[in-house]
Amino acid sequence: MTTETLPLARGKLTAKAPLAPLVWFKSGGPADWLFEPKDADDLAVFLGDLDPAVAVMALGLGSNLIVRDGGFPGVVVRLGKAFAKVEAIDATTLRCGGGASGILVSSTARDTGIAGLEFLRSIPGTVGGFVRMNGGAYGSEVKDILLEAEIVLRSGERRTLPLADLGYTYRHSELPAGAVVIGATFRGRPGEAQAIQAEMDRISANREASQPLRSKTGGSTFKNPDGHKAWALVDEAGCRGLTVGGAQVSEKHTNFLINTGAATSADIEALGEEVRRRVKAKSGVELQWEIQRVGVMK
Template identity: 70%
Template sequence: MMQPGEQMHGDEAPGADEAPGVTANVPRNVRGELTARAPLAKLVWFKSGGAADWLFEPADLEDLVTFLGQLGSSTPVMALGLGSNLIIRDGGVPGVVVRLGKPFSSVEAKRGEVVECGGGAPGILVASTARDAGIAGLEFLRGIPGTVGGFVRMNGGAYGREVADVLVDCDVVLPGGNLVTLPVQDLDYSYRHSRLPEGAIVVAARFKGTPGDPHEIGAEMDRIAEERENSQPLRTKTGGSTFKNPEGTSAWKLVDEAGCRGLTMGGAQVSEKHTNFLINTGDATSADIEGLGEEVRRRVAEKTGRALEWEIKRVGRP
């Protein structure tokens, strides 16, 4: 009998009938790591939440394409990057969570001020590679706490720029295992949103900048890092910006105006340093965190008449 968190390789992987509580049969012929009932709390910034029915960490792109092709489109699939901007609910995540590791983390500067990145590469590595190559315009990625796959999907942005401004195209494995390359215009970007379907996994992307001086680029990256450190609760268990900024104002201002600074629910708290951040003070459940966010939304609507929209993605079973 398998134990929670036990890893399998290749044809050791059992079917769902051998793993009580697991909802999906999964392909057996993988070369990466496949883990049943995999705890996810340690993989997300909030350090809370339940387990994935299955966690798959593919060996390479071919392994991922083969796996998803054999999995079939009826099983839910979710990509997991650095675990920022994410609440994993306490009941866990059904289906398969795919985590892109080292094989998807390369970043390389190309001709024409283009930077080619794997979907698992963190934003700071993308910005640093661009700096070293004298490519300007990607400094803002230093301020996005996530991986290429995540911020391409959600049109991540910071400090006046967003992915839509710099993306050339991206390679995506669609549900069912089809690998396609999509130009930026096909993603139909809007504020923190793209038209990528659920279950689609961004495995690579290309960003285009402009010629620049590495010292000036580095100075801008340092400014961004210092501003984040001074204004955001980065050294706590948090999830990044909680709510989207409504048109014409900032979410934190509305939260503050509604008197929510420092508000608590269970082990969750609205940050006193930056009110658009929620914090796990130590023992918060995901229900505490999400419930606090909903209470903030209620109070903001009551006080200001404005409806805050979640920016943090909330997934899984309650």
């Protein structure tokens, strides 16, 4: 793709854009194009005019993602400040932009006396990402609070989907490939700001104590299989501290992989596959990736 073959856009288009600085693992190759739309209309028109054969991927904070070393052959959409607004629309409901962080959503809920959204404080991503993945933590999931999601389809069509149309299961939705979540409406329950803050503090302290938050990581690597905790299966298979190249299974929390400094995405993905192999051999359980892996091998 060249600038001449791309649709006109009011937002920012960057060719051969490095993605490693934008993802938590700090590894991986560039995107053919990085598109930061000016607003929802800009995104819809751009996608509608873009060659349907071109792959499109939305990128939030890059916390649950391995971008392979060959980069992403297509357009990566990154939602900026225009999509990061959060506002209360009544005593228990928030309307949130797809680029708003979990921290901003939970803090706004606290400030407006809305309880039940505290768990979003612990999800290191944006509304778009955790709506797509049915993100969850500490006993709650997005499906428990979502009323509807506003999306732009790969065709450029804008739609508002109620909860029932998202097909949520554990860490999965039926949102079509290439669709970009540009907003969501969440409903909590009435609460006291002080109690909400106390719960957010408890969650933050728990995460700090149990997860390698100061490392280059990607969050939880594997989904919890039915009846099991992924970290326990990884530990029992003797994988704590296991390394491949510059990638390591965290000593602090074995369901986290970390980039110790110079890991390639190939190192990280190979380590994950070796962990899966060892867990299967030890327990018979086949772990499923929770981290998304995109792009092409180098």
